[in-house]
Amino acid sequence: MDVQLQPMNAHEYQQWLDTSVQEYIAEKVHAGTWTAEEAPALAQASYAELLPQGLATPSELLWTVTDAGQPVGSLWVHWDQDKRTFFVYDIVIDAAMRNQGYGQATLTALDAEARQRRVRSIGLHVFGDNQRAQHVYAKMGFVVTDINMSKVVGDADD
Numbered sequence: 378m379d380v381q382l383q384p385m386n387a388h389e390y391q392q393w394l395d396t397s398v399q400e401y402i403a404e405k406v407h408a409g410t411w412t413a414e415e416a417p418a419l420a421q422a423s424y425a426e427l428l429p430q431g432l433a434t435p436s437e438l439l440w441t442v443t444d445a446g447q448p449v450g451s452l453w454v455h456w457d458q459d460k461r462t463f464f465v466y467d468i469v470i471d472a473a474m475r476n477q478g479y480g481q482a483t484l485t486a487l488d489a490e491a492r493q494r495r496v497r498s499i500g501l502h503v504f505g506d507n508q509r510a511q512h513v514y515a516k517m518g519f520v521v522t523d524i525n526m527s528k529v530v531g532d533a534d535d
Contacts, residue, residue: 388484390432394431402417427466442486463496
């Protein structure tokens with residue numbers, strides 16, 4: 378396995394953005410954070426705020442994850458140069474490539490990138506029901522720093 382982080386080109390960025398927004402909508406609705414009706418507008422607004430200049434937005438690192446030159450996923454990281462931190466906004470390994478070690482290899486490549494840029498720490502958010510991702514992150518040295526919890530107490534029609 379020869380996993381590399383390659384800066385996205387404009388075509389890769391547009392494909393990633395279209396897919397990423399749809400997945401974000403689904404995750405927020407599934408988690409109960411947003412309703413299905415409000416989710417598309419809220420997701421679009423979030424991405425517009427975080428990536429106002431698209432691929433050229435300062436401090437946002439958008440990579441295509443490759444193995445031997447072939448795309449296997451994507452990675453979006455916010456780089457706070459003053460605090461010397463990375464925050465992973467989005468990491469996706471293509472469905473056909475999952476469970477083959479690409480998630481771990483991507484995080485290892487990110488560690489190397491962080492060391493090169495003199496980053497002190499890497500943070501991320503993972504949805505509570507994403508046990509597979511939590512397992513990979515823990516295996517790679519990430520620790521829980523905050524937990525949000527919720528409980529459904531009534532029907533939405535009440």
